[in-house]
Amino acid sequence: MPTVYGTLLNFRDALDALGAAVHQPPYKAPPKAPVLYIKPRNTIAADGDAVIVPSGVDALEVGASLGLVIGRTACRVDEADALDVVSGYVVVNDVSVPHASYYRPSMRFKCRDGFCPIGAPVARAAVADPNALTLRIEVDGTEVRRASASDLVRPIGRLLADVTDFMTLHPGDVLMIGVPARAPQVRAGQRSRITIDGVGSLSNHYVAETAA
Amino acid sequence: MKRARVAFGGAVHDAVAHAGGLRLADGRVVAEADAVWLPPFEVGTVIALGLNYADHLKELSKELTVTTQDEPLAFLKSPGALIGHRGQTRRPSDATFMHYECELAVVIGGTTRNVKRDQAMQHVMGYTVANDYAIRDYLENYYRPNLRVKNRDTCTVIGPWLVDAADVPDPHALELRTLVNGQITQRGNTRNLMNDIPALIEYLSSFMTLDRGDVILTGTPDGVVNVDVGDEVVTEIDGIGRLVNTIVGDAAFGRA
Numbered sequence: 506m507p508t509v510y511g512t513l514l515n516f517r518d519a520l521d522a523l524g525a526a527v528h529q530p531p532y533k534a535p536p537k538a539p540v541l542y543i544k545p546r547n548t549i550a551a552d553g554d555a556v557i558v559p560s561g562v563d564a565l566e567v568g569a570s571l572g573l574v575i576g577r578t579a580c581r582v583d584e585a586d587a588l589d590v591v592s593g594y595v596v597v598n599d600v601s602v603p604h605a606s607y608y609r610p611s612m613r614f615k616c617r618d619g620f621c622p623i624g625a626p627v628a629r630a631a632v633a634d635p636n637a638l639t640l641r642i643e644v645d646g647t648e649v650r651r652a653s654a655s656d657l658v659r660p661i662g663r664l665l666a667d668v669t670d671f672m673t674l675h676p677g678d679v680l681m682i683g684v685p686a687r688a689p690q691v692r693a694g695q696r697s698r699i700t701i702d703g704v705g706s707l708s709n710h711y712v713a714e715t716a717a
Numbered sequence: 718m719k720r721a722r723v724a725f726g727g728a729v730h731d732a733v734a735h736a737g738g739l740r741l742a743d744g745r746v747v748a749e750a751d752a753v754w755l756p757p758f759e760v761g762t763v764i765a766l767g768l769n770y771a772d773h774l775k776e777l778s779k780e781l782t783v784t785t786q787d788e789p790l791a792f793l794k795s796p797g798a799l800i801g802h803r804g805q806t807r808r809p810s811d812a813t814f815m816h817y818e819c820e821l822a823v824v825i826g827g828t829t830r831n832v833k834r835d836q837a838m839q840h841v842m843g844y845t846v847a848n849d850y851a852i853r854d855y856l857e858n859y860y861r862p863n864l865r866v867k868n869r870d871t872c873t874v875i876g877p878w879l880v881d882a883a884d885v886p887d888p889h890a891l892e893l894r895t896l897v898n899g900q901i902t903q904r905g906n907t908r909n910l911m912n913d914i915p916a917l918i919e920y921l922s923s924f925m926t927l928d929r930g931d932v933i934l935t936g937t938p939d940g941v942v943n944v945d946v947g948d949e950v951v952t953e954i955d956g957i958g959r960l961v962n963t964i965v966g967d968a969a970f971g972r973a
Contacts, residue, residue, distance in 0.1 A: 506761060508795040513860055532858045540857065541864040543793040545762040547926045559924070580870070609861045612764075612791050617924045618830075671855075671869045675797055 507677030509549065509621060511570070511599055512664060513540040513607060515683030517656045522686045523607075531608040539659060539667050540607075544599065548621035552707050556600055556619050558693045560714045565691055568599030568684035569640045569699040571654060573661065574626050579674040587665035590674065594632055596624035596699050596707040597681050603690065623679065624707040632703050636660050643698040644689050652685035719878035719958075720843075722801075723752035734878060749877075754802035757845055757879040758824055761930035763794040764921060765820075765849055767862065769911050769936025789912045789920055792861075794849075794934075798868045802877035802958075805965045806850060807870070808946050810972075814853040815944055815964075818937035819895045819952035821888065821907050822847040823914055824879060829927035834915035840927070841882045841914065846960040847934045848874040848895075848952040874952070874962045875932075885956060889913055896951040897944060905938025907954075 514520045514536060520527075527535040550556070558565055576592025600620040604610045632638065635654060642650040659667060661682060665674075674680060691697055693713035700706040719734035725747050732739040738748040767790040800806070808815050826842030850872040855865045885891075888907060895903035912920070917933055944950055946966040953959040967973065 506759075506796050508797065510795075510864075534857070536857055536859050538855065538857065538863070538865045540859040541868075542860050543795055543864075543868075545793055545925065547762070547928070607859045609790065611788060612793070612921075613788075613924045616793070618926050671865050672795075673797055673870050678797075 506546065507675065507679070509544040509572070509623070509679045509681070511542045511544060511681045512683045513542060515539070515658050515664065516652060516685040517658055518652070518686035519684065520658055531606070539664060541668065542615065544621040545616055547618045548616055550619040550622040552622065552624050554619060554622055554709055555712045556622065556709050557617070557714050558711050559602070559617065562602050563692065564603065565711060566601040566603050566688040567642055567644070567691055567697045567699070568601055568688050569642045569650070569652070570597045570599050570681040570684050571635065571638060571640065571701055571704065572597040572623065572679040572681050573665070575674045575676055575678040575680065577676055579665065579669045582665050582669045584662040584666040587662040588629065588635070590665065591629050593626040593628045594635065594704045595626045595679060596701050596705050597679070598622040598697065598699055598707050598709055599681060599684055622707055622709050624705045627704050638701050638703065640685065641700045642689055643700070644691055645695055649689045650685065650687065654682060657683060718881045718884065721757050721876065721878055722755040723747070724755065725752045729755065754804070754876055756799045756801050756875045757877065759930045760796040760799055760932060761928055763796060763799070763873070763932055763934070764791050765794055765867070765934040766791055766912070766917065766936035770905060770909050770938040771911055772909070772939035789917060791921065792867065794868050794873055798870060798873045799875050800871050800873070801875065803961050804871065804874060805963050805969065806872055806874065807970050808944070808964050808966060809852065810967050812852045812854050816851055816853070816941035817895055817944060817950050817952060818849040818851065818941060819893050819903055819954070820847045820849055820934045820937050821891060821893065821954055821957065822875060823888070823933040823935060825927045825929060825931040827929050829918065829922045832918055832922045834919045837915035837918035838882070840918060842929070843879045843881050844885055844888060844957050845875055845879050846952055846954050846958045848950065848960055848962055849934055849937065874960055876958065876960055878958045880957050891954050891956060893938070893954040895940070896953070897942065897948050902942050903938065903940030905940070907935070909938065910935055
């Protein structure tokens with residue numbers, strides 16, 4: 506069964522936002538290896554789907570990411586030809602309940618049903634340089650955030666090399682490259698749209714749990 | 718019924734326990750050592766519990782920054798990390814503390830959402846044994862336990878059998894133990910689970926829909942010790958199974 510993985514703090518601005526806190530408890534040191542997490546199968550949703558804002562939660566975070574779709578078994582790939590294992594790209598909305606600490610966040614924040622809408626894939630050949638892609642996030646039709654994949658701690662080839670050193674990626678798996686800092690928040694009744702030029706766009710709307 | 722999935726004679730088979738080892742669905746009887754054992758069911762979402770036995774919590778408390786617990790410490794693994802009975806697990810040459818974790822694995826039988834504890838056990842298809850290795854050298858304090866510690870290839874061993882829930886009258890009274898090269902190094906009993914099985918199903922299904930083949934690794938008791946290349950590690954739960962694994966070095970995986 507394919508698995509969707511997220512990468513934490515891989516946008517430089519997201520790591521920078523932690524500032525000196527990376528040296529203090531509970532973190533004690535900056536991350537050395539890629540920090541990954543899993544979006545389980547119950548979270549997978551599609552373009553146009555409603556995302557449920559759970560009761561007791563004011564707003565959700567829209568985590569915009571580029572997903573690398575794995576095309577063939579990837580174990581210990583070299584950075585230089587890492588893209589050979591990628592069959593295509595998707596736009597991902599990695600939805601979270603906002604949480605301040607990255608130490609040991611509860612699964613409740615990231616693993617609720619429908620918390621990982623994924624757009625339609627485009628073939629690898631459709632994107633000349635994935636490390637140069639721009640991500641744009643709109644809320645209710647207004648652009649609120651823009652980020653570039655050129656701002657990664659680990660560019661895509663390096664990320665694939667470091668991840669597949671300890672964990673094989675399998676065909677159909679999706680590896681998100683990271684989520685930029687200051688993820689926009691949306692409330693029930695709002696809409697988000699994430700656009701990555703050359704890859705596509707992903708629209709979702711948010712509804713209160715009681716109204717669902 | 719005890720069920721297995723094995724590779725034998727050029728194909729993958731469903732099999733059941735037999736006095737001679739295994740009986741394949743096609744009638745052949747195969748000795749335990751002649752089959753290649755796979756995880757005993759089609760694996761969906763893998764949920765693991767940290768610190769779910771009070772004694773293990775105490776054992777690890779020195780390295781914990783946060784010790785208060787207001788909900789189960791659950792985390793996820795991917796099916797790709799899993800291997801079956803009698804498999805080999807790689808110990809990287811730079812590791813100084815790699816330990817097993819003997820755990821009762823609870824396999825979900827169907828769609829499970831917003832289930833209260835008094836109905837929870839109806840959603841259990843069966844039980845198996847898991848050995849959820851960790852390499853503590855790689856622990857970092859972000860999204861603990863990070864996947865480099867807990868989701869490494871070959872580092873989650875599961876099987877040999879999926880034992881039907883109906884054949885396990887009380888899953889909260891099972892002795893479990895680990896033997897390294899024949900010496901008992903870990904003992905516990907599932908009666909000491911801090912969050913028992915109904916509590917875990919109620920908790921998880923309150924925010925995520927569980928489905929057939931999803932599996933909950935319920936945590937490990939006190940008594941984790943370092944294992945080295947060449948060690949045979951047996952994690953065993955009475956009435957559920959005896960899961961054998963061997964630690965191998967980098968060379969077996971073509972690494973210098």
